[in-house]
Amino acid sequence: MEIKIPKEVHKHKETIFFGLTARQFFCAVAAVGLAAGVYLGLGPVIGRDTASWVCILAAAPLAVAGFFHYNGMTLEQFVWAVVKSELLFAGDRPFASENFYYDLLHRKGGQDFD
Structure with a gap:
């Protein structure tokens, strides 16, 4: 009997069902539920053929x-990082250095180096 141990312990993912992690499993179940709801809701309205394509497009994201990982981030973390970097904190970031020791000496009445 052989037990496989990953080389990097932090990359270990515990599977719960069909070899999927909990996140992957719940996202897959939610996608199937969404696809069924879209198909049953739109089937009589727009036709079953078109509704099947719409349910695929609705459930795919x-x-x-559940499977998306980029630099160790999940999809929600990645989207939030993109929103922060491109929208919230976008623009010029000027560099201004401060010499704390120089300021400390001048506030305390120490020696003047000018």
């Missing part, structure tokens, strides 16, 4: 969200 939710299914991908």
Whole structure:
């Protein structure tokens, strides 16, 4: 009997069902539920053929969200990082250095180096 131990312990993912992690499993179940709801809701309205394509397009992002990892970030963390860097904190970031020791000497009445 052989037990496989990953080389990097932090990359270990515990599987719960069909070899999927909990995140992957719940995203897959939610995607199937969303696809069924879209198909049953839109099938009589726009036709079953078109509704099947719409349900695939609706469920795909939710299914991908469970498997997405980029630089150790999940999809939500990645989207938040992009929003912060491109929208919230976008713009010029001027560099201004401060010499704390120089300021400390001048505030305390120490020696003047000018």
